[in-house]
Amino acid sequence: MKNRTVLLNPGPVTLSDNVREALIRGDWCHREPEFADLTQSINRRLTEVYEKSARTHAAVLMTGSGTLAVEAMLASFAPASTRTLVLTNGVYGERMATMLQAMGRPMEVVGAGWTEPMDLRAAESLIESDPGITHIVAVHHETTTGRLNDVHALGNLCKQYDKALLLDAVSSFGAEEIHFEEWNLMALAATANKCLHGVPGLSFVIAKQDFFGQPTSECGSVYMDVNRYFHTQHGEGYSPFTLAVQPAFALDAALAELNNDGGWRARRQSYRSRASAVQSALQSAGVQTFIPVEEYSSVMTSFELPDGVEYAVLHDSLKEQGFVIYAGQGDFSKSMFRIANMGDITDDDLERLTSALTAFFA
Numbered sequence: 001m002k003n004r005t006v007l008l009n010p011g012p013v014t015l016s017d018n019v020r021e022a023l024i025r026g027d028w029c030h031r032e033p034e035f036a037d038l039t040q041s042i043n044r045r046l047t048e049v050y051e052k053s054a055r056t057h058a059a060v061l062m063t064g065s066g067t068l069a070v071e072a073m074l075a076s077f078a079p080a081s082t083r084t085l086v087l088t089n090g091v092y093g094e095r096m097a098t099m100l101q102a103m104g105r106p107m108e109v110v111g112a113g114w115t116e117p118m119d120l121r122a123a124e125s126l127i128e129s130d131p132g133i134t135h136i137v138a139v140h141h142e143t144t145t146g147r148l149n150d151v152h153a154l155g156n157l158c159k160q161y162d163k164a165l166l167l168d169a170v171s172s173f174g175a176e177e178i179h180f181e182e183w184n185l186m187a188l189a190a191t192a193n194k195c196l197h198g199v200p201g202l203s204f205v206i207a208k209q210d211f212f213g214q215p216t217s218e219c220g221s222v223y224m225d226v227n228r229y230f231h232t233q234h235g236e237g238y239s240p241f242t243l244a245v246q247p248a249f250a251l252d253a254a255l256a257e258l259n260n261d262g263g264w265r266a267r268r269q270s271y272r273s274r275a276s277a278v279q280s281a282l283q284s285a286g287v288q289t290f291i292p293v294e295e296y297s298s299v300m301t302s303f304e305l306p307d308g309v310e311y312a313v314l315h316d317s318l319k320e321q322g323f324v325i326y327a328g329q330g331d332f333s334k335s336m337f338r339i340a341n342m343g344d345i346t347d348d349d350l351e352r353l354t355s356a357l358t359a360f361f362a
C-alpha cells in the first residue's frame, strides 16, 4: 500500500486493476476485424451509458485528448453561415470560444466571471432578439471551479427556441445527468480518462444520428471531421486513422466496470460521498470551499488556499503521502486547490487522505 499513488487531479484517474491489466491484452492491428468489432462495441456502449440516447444518438471514437473531441465537435457542427452563442464561466468555455474564433466561425460570447453561474438571462435575451443564432455552446461541468453548470435550464431554452446544443461534457460524462432529447442536444464531446475511468488517448463525440452527414470541406479539417469517423466506424467498423489500440482495451474494461458498478447514477453517488468526506474534513480544519457547496458537481471540489499556505507546500506534502492534488488555473493559481473524486479510490485511501488533510491544516 505504501507505494500506491492516488490521483486527485481532474483526470487522468487512478486505474482499477482490471483496467490496468486490460492494457496488455495483446498486440492487435487496428485494421483487423477483431478491432473493428471492439470499436463498434465501444461506440454502442458509449451511447448506452445514458439509456435513452442509444435510440437517437451515435458515438464516434477518436485518438486524442478531450480537447480534440471538443474541437472536432465544433469544427463539424458549428455552422459557417449562421452564428453560434458560447456561454462561458471558466477556462473550458473560453477555450471553446477561442476554437471557434480560430476556425473563423461566426459567434457571440455571453461571458460570466469564473466564480459565477452562466449568464442565462443575457443568453435568453440574445437568443430572443437575434434569429441569426442557431447553435448554443456550453460546458456541463466547468472544471475550473467544479461548478455543475445549469445545463438543465439552458437545455430548456434550447428546446423552447429550437437551438442546437453543443456540450463540452468532458468532465461530466458518466457521472452527471444528461438529457439528450429534453436539452435539444445535437452533440457532446467527452473523454475516456475522466469519469469513465479509462486511460488518456481516446476521446469521443456523441451526436444525434440525423446530423451525421458526408465528410465536408466546410469542417476545415480532415482529422477532426466526425463525419469521416461516422462513415467508417458505423460501416465496417474501421477508423479513418489509427485508433489508440491499448487505450481502447482499457476503455472496454472501464465501460464494463461502470456497468457492473451500477452505471452513472451509482458513480455519481460514490463521487458525492467522497466529496462530502473531503469537504467535511476540510471544513472542520477551517478551509472554505471556493463556491457554495450545493453548486459543485459530484466530480470535483475547489477550496480556498488559506492565508499563508503556499500551494506547492500543500501539494508536496500530500504527494509524499501518495496523493496528487491539483492547483487552480489562471488567476486562481495562488488562491485555490482542487480535489477530484474520480477513479479507483478505496475507503482506505479516503481515510488516509482526510487524515493527511486534517494533519496538514492543524
Ligand SMILES: *Cc1c(COP(=O)(O)O)cnc(C)c1O
Residues within 6 Å of the ligand: 010, 011, 065, 066, 067, 068, 070, 092, 139, 141, 142, 143, 168, 169, 170, 171, 191
Ligand atoms: C479536462 C477537460 C477538457 C480537456 O480535456 P483534455 O483531455 O485535457 O484535452 C475539456 N473540458 C473540460 C470541462 C475538462 O474538464
